[in-house]
Amino acid sequence: MIEQIELRQLEDKCIQEQAPTCAAACPIHVDARAVMAEVSRGDFTAALKVLKKTLPFPGIIGRVCPHPCQAVCKRIEAGEAISIRALERACADFGEPVEKPRSLPNRGKRAAIVGGGLCGLTAAFDLARKGYGVVIYEAGDHLGGSLWNFSEKELPRHILHSELALVEQVGAQARLNTPVHDDGLAGLRSEFDVVYLAIGAGSETFDLALNEQGRIQVDPVTFATRQDGIFAGGSLLRSAAEHSPIQSISDGRRAAISMDRYLQKVSLTASRINEGAYATRLYTDTQGIAPLAAVRMDNPAEGYTRAEAIQEAQRCLQCECMECVKVCEYLQHYGRYPRKYVREIYNNLSIVKGERKSNQFINSCSLCGLCGEVCPTDLNMAEVNKHARQVMVAQKRMPPSAHDFALRDMQFSNGDRFALARNRPGAAKSDYVFFPGCQLAGSSPEYVERVYGYLQDKLGDVGLMLRCCGAPAEWAGRTDLVQSALVDFKAQYQELGSPQLVLACSSCYQVFKTHLPDTKIISLWTLFDEHGLPRSEIRNPQSAIVSVHDPCATRYESHIQDSARNILRRLGYQIEELPLSRERTECCSYGGLMWLANRELAQAVVERRIAESQADYVTYCAVCRDFFAARGKRTLHLLDLIYSQDPDGRATRPSPGYSERHENRARLKRKLLKDVWGEDMDGPSTFEAIQLVIADDVRARLEQRLILVEDIQRVIEFAERTGSKLLDRETSHWLAHYRPNAVTYWVDYTRQGDAFVVHNGYSHRMQVVEDARA
Numbered sequence: 001m002i003e004q005i006e007l008r009q010l011e012d013k014c015i016q017e018q019a020p021t022c023a024a025a026c027p028i029h030v031d032a033r034a035v036m037a038e039v040s041r042g043d044f045t046a047a048l049k050v051l052k053k054t055l056p057f058p059g060i061i062g063r064v065c066p067h068p069c070q071a072v073c074k075r076i077e078a079g080e081a082i083s084i085r086a087l088e089r090a091c092a093d094f095g096e097p098v099e100k101p102r103s104l105p106n107r108g109k110r111a112a113i114v115g116g117g118l119c120g121l122t123a124a125f126d127l128a129r130k131g132y133g134v135v136i137y138e139a140g141d142h143l144g145g146s147l148w149n150f151s152e153k154e155l156p157r158h159i160l161h162s163e164l165a166l167v168e169q170v171g172a173q174a175r176l177n178t179p180v181h182d183d184g185l186a187g188l189r190s191e192f193d194v195v196y197l198a199i200g201a202g203s204e205t206f207d208l209a210l211n212e213q214g215r216i217q218v219d220p221v222t223f224a225t226r227q228d229g230i231f232a233g234g235s236l237l238r239s240a241a242e243h244s245p246i247q248s249i250s251d252g253r254r255a256a257i258s259m260d261r262y263l264q265k266v267s268l269t270a271s272r273i274n275e276g277a278y279a280t281r282l283y284t285d286t287q288g289i290a291p292l293a294a295v296r297m298d299n300p301a302e303g304y305t306r307a308e309a310i311q312e313a314q315r316c317l318q319c320e321c322m323e324c325v326k327v328c329e330y331l332q333h334y335g336r337y338p339r340k341y342v343r344e345i346y347n348n349l350s351i352v353k354g355e356r357k358s359n360q361f362i363n364s365c366s367l368c369g370l371c372g373e374v375c376p377t378d379l380n381m382a383e384v385n386k387h388a389r390q391v392m393v394a395q396k397r398m399p400p401s402a403h404d405f406a407l408r409d410m411q412f413s414n415g416d417r418f419a420l421a422r423n424r425p426g427a428a429k430s431d432y433v434f435f436p437g438c439q440l441a442g443s444s445p446e447y448v449e450r451v452y453g454y455l456q457d458k459l460g461d462v463g464l465m466l467r468c469c470g471a472p473a474e475w476a477g478r479t480d481l482v483q484s485a486l487v488d489f490k491a492q493y494q495e496l497g498s499p500q501l502v503l504a505c506s507s508c509y510q511v512f513k514t515h516l517p518d519t520k521i522i523s524l525w526t527l528f529d530e531h532g533l534p535r536s537e538i539r540n541p542q543s544a545i546v547s548v549h550d551p552c553a554t555r556y557e558s559h560i561q562d563s564a565r566n567i568l569r570r571l572g573y574q575i576e577e578l579p580l581s582r583e584r585t586e587c588c589s590y591g592g593l594m595w596l597a598n599r600e601l602a603q604a605v606v607e608r609r610i611a612e613s614q615a616d617y618v619t620y621c622a623v624c625r626d627f628f629a630a631r632g633k634r635t636l637h638l639l640d641l642i643y644s645q646d647p648d649g650r651a652t653r654p655s656p657g658y659s660e661r662h663e664n665r666a667r668l669k670r671k672l673l674k675d676v677w678g679e680d681m682d683g684p685s686t687f688e689a690i691q692l693v694i695a696d697d698v699r700a701r702l703e704q705r706l707i708l709v710e711d712i713q714r715v716i717e718f719a720e721r722t723g724s725k726l727l728d729r730e731t732s733h734w735l736a737h738y739r740p741n742a743v744t745y746w747v748d749y750t751r752q753g754d755a756f757v758v759h760n761g762y763s764h765r766m767q768v769v770e771d772a773r774a
Contacts, residue, residue: 007342010338010342011339013378013379014379015281015321015376015377016282016321016322016338016339018321019274019280019282020282020284020320021073021074021282022072022082022319023280024274024280025072025277026069026277027247027249028246030051031054032082033316035047035050035088035313036087036313037313039087039090039091039310039313040310042306042310044090044091044094045095045098047091048092048096049095051091051092052101055249056121056122056163056166056249057118058088058091059089059092059093060155060159060160061085061088062089063150063159065085065088065244067084069084069085070082074284074286074319075316078286078291078317079293080292081294082312082313083294083312086304086309086312087309089303089304090303090304090306092159094309101125101129101170102129103129103130104129104131106131106132106133107130107131107132107263109133109263110134110192110193111124111133111134111192112134112135112194112195113134113137113195113196114198114199115197115234116137116142116143116144116174116176117147117198117234117248118145118245118252119248119249119251119255120145120196120198120252121136121143121144121164121252122253122256123196123198123233123252123256124167124172125167125170125172125252127256127260128167128170128171132260134171134172134173135173135174136175137178137179137180138174138176138177138178139180140176141177142176143167143176146243185230193229193263194229194231194259194262194263195231196230196231196232196255196259197216197230197231197233197236198233198251199234199236216237218232218236218237221272221275222258222268222269222272223258224258224262231255231258233251234248237251250275250276250277254275254276257272281377282321284319285323286317292315294312295312295315322337323374323375324337324372324374324379327370327374327580327584327586328370329604329605330364330601331371333598333601338375338381341381342381344361345358345361345362348388349388349391356397359392360598362392363389363402363403363593363597364592364597364598365381365382365385365592366590366591366592366594367385367386367591367592368552368587368592369382369383369552370555370580370587373555373583373584374584386477388477389476390477390479391477393476393477393479398476398477400742402476402593402596402597403476404741404743405596406475406593406596407472407481408741409438409468409661409662410473410481412665413467413468413665414467414468418438418665418669419466419467421463421464421465421492421493421496422464422676423463424456425676428497429461429496429499430463430496430499431460431462431497432460432461432463432501432502433462433464433493433496433500433501433502434448434451434462434464434504434524435465435505436451437468437507437508438466438665439621439623440504440505440622441466441664441665441668442622442656442660442661442665443623443625443626443637443655443661444622445664445667445671449668449672449675451504451524451639452464452672455527458527459527461499463499464676465492465493465496466668467489467492468485469485469508469511470482470485471507471508471510472593474511482511493519498519498520499520500520501520501522502522502527503521503522505621506551506554506620507553509521510553523557523563525563526559526560526563529566529567533570534643535642543572545573545615546576546615546617547577547578547615548564548568548577548618549578549581549585549588549617549618549621549628550585550619551585551620552587552591554585555582555585556583558582558583561582564620564638568618571641573618573641580612586608588605588621588623588624588628589606589627590623590624596706606628606631609628610628610631610633616636617634617635617636619636619637620638622637626656629652630654630655637650657703659703659708659710669681687717687718690713690716690717690720691754692716692758693755694709694712694757694758698758698759701760701761702758707761711740711763714740715738715745715747716747718736718738719734719747724736733748733759734750735747735748744764745761746762747760747761748760748761
């Protein structure tokens with residue numbers, strides 16, 4: 001189970017919700033990204049509403065802000081920075097008047113603000129809106145402080161008057177020409193519940209505790225002084241070089257937060273990270289983005305026109321990370337990003353009663369790890385989903401239907417009809433043992449024979465092991481079945497003398513590397529690369545171009561990837577790398593049993609991958625080849641190029657069905673036993689003697705429903721042997737069911753001489769119970 005602390009750590013790894021650089025660099029964190037999005041759509045009123053969520057005086061700041069946001073704008077990496085300040089001004093100029101800010105009911109507490117500059121006005125504005133009685137003491141005859149030092153051209157006076165009036169509109173009172181001297185501070189403190197000193201440079205100083213620089217000692221986080229209930233900002237906190245209009249607003253807001261907390265008698269310091277400007281962790285990749293210069297104003301004094309502002313805002317990159325979502329069809333399919341997914345998975349595992357709505361999401365991941373490879377913080381959803389599956393299994397809450405078919409396929413491969421472990425004829429032990437894996441044997445059994453012969457010629461005493469490594473159980477979260485498979489493997493492996501294991505399958509390579517690290521393993525492709533190919537190596541004098549699809553299980557096996565490419569070059573092929581290859585390769589949808597859990601998604605994954613290049617694909621995984629070929633992509637297995645006399649024909653070879661894969665494995669074992677070791681297998685099971693006639697459309701339907709020929713044979717054999725069947729008098733078809741394992745199969749059939757014609761079949765998990773009283 002994922003613990004709360006682990007959940008927090010995983011969530012924190014996902015940086016998608018981190019602020020963009022512009023917002024982080026802004027002392028009050030204006031959501032410039034959202035403002036740009038609204039302006040780019042021409043909705044200046046909506047943009048102004050966004051702006052006013054954090055900025056009380058947009059008309060002023062849009063003209064005089066030093067715009068620290070622009071200095072860090074990611075657009076600089078592809079052109080010029082977005083003119084954020086000018087666009088904020090455009091929002092104030094073109095946005096329709098928004099609803100006046102509302103204040104909460106009076107709280108019965110009073111706050112005094114000493115100083116009517118931006119710092120004090122912001123604190124007054126925020127506190128008045130929270131329902132406090134606020135009085136501003138200003139020594140001069142007007143509010144605004146140093147804002148009046150800007151020229152009329154820079155900051156028109158009607159803008160200044162209009163926006164400063166907002167402070168009084170929310171209920172704050174201004175007492176002009178009312179300086180507060182040191183001897184008056186005690187009087188303020190007795191009259192008001194809290195006081196904020198927001199005086200400007202050159203103003204009166206107060207007899208408060210000073211630091212070594214002669215400044216009032218102010219806490220840099222809370223702005224609290226040593227005197228209870230008195231807070232300080234302005235020139236009492238910062239030097240003239242640190243002052244700016246936007247910094248003054250930030251200081252005023254932070255002081256208001258502290259004063260509000262003080263009045264509510266809660267912690268002044270809790271949860272105050274990232275106040276003011278800070279460095280964001282958000283990563284945004286700008287590679288490949290076309291450079292664009294800033295839109296120039298026809299009349300700079302008047303600012304952007306509507307059309308100019310829209311065009312400039314459209315240059316905004318709308319910074320986000322989403323690196324994993326960009327490359328993963330699975331993450332895209334569910335419309336969110338890892339931080340959300342991690343929380344969803346945690347909640348799904350925590351449910352005691354009720355529906356677990358995220359089961360399919362958890363089971364649809366291919367567990368390929370591409371997300372972790374591209375993530376700037378190494379958050380790997382494959383690890384999270386794999387752990388979640390194991391927890392679901394342990395809790396007995398994993399739906400049996402999710403992985404049952406793959407587990408039964410694994411059971412078949414490790415059963416008597418396929419499993420085999422032999423030394424070379426006449427040898428007491430093996431120096432090497434060839435482990436082709438169940439999928440190559442199911443897809444192209446003839447290559448297993450030829451590779452085994454090649455290895456004996458090159459390496460001498462080479463044994464053979466036919467079975468499944470346990471990868472389907474690993475993906476299904478069935479650690480018990482993984483260990484069981486590995487225990488059986490290890491016993492047979494030791495009987496062969498613990499030789500070096502030659503692996504043709506990338507998934508097998510990872511299973512043995514992870515779970516049996518002491519086992520000596522080597523890739524078949526490394527051996528081909530080192531020892532040469534079976535025939536003269538140049539097969540392609542035209543130097544055709546192919547694209548290599550690296551199986552996702554080889555993501556970090558660069559030596560295997562190199563060997564595959566070396567073999568292709570020896571064969572005379574040129575290689576056109578796919579956009580995502582090697583350590584960033586994509587899954588074919590077989591990994592993690594995605595193809596079982598979510599067929600629609602699996603199809604989209606395949607379609608996405610095969611559309612990345614017009615060239616023929618070459619891969620060194622049997623399932624990758626078959627999945628791509630099944631969707632019409634010309635795809636070759638590397639062994640097709642090594643052994644086939646007709647690689648062009650092999651590129652379009654149909655993918656064998658699930659029943660055919662079983663038959664291929666069983667036939668391969670029977671043939672090898674006879675041809676290599678001179679042995680005959682035991683006769684077929686009773687159900688295997690059932691002869692079937694299945695039309696192509698019916699066979700396709702059964703494939704789609706994951707019903708094997710042997711499942712049909714078992715049902716009919718049981719029905720004919722026991723008489724447990726029903727006759728449909730309208731069609732004269734027999735209908736029978738049988739439950740050989742966790743699934744009940746139904747078959748609609750008729751007899752035709754010694755054979756049986758299958759008209760339809762389906763399966764479900766409901767168990768049919770006969771009533772003995774009937």
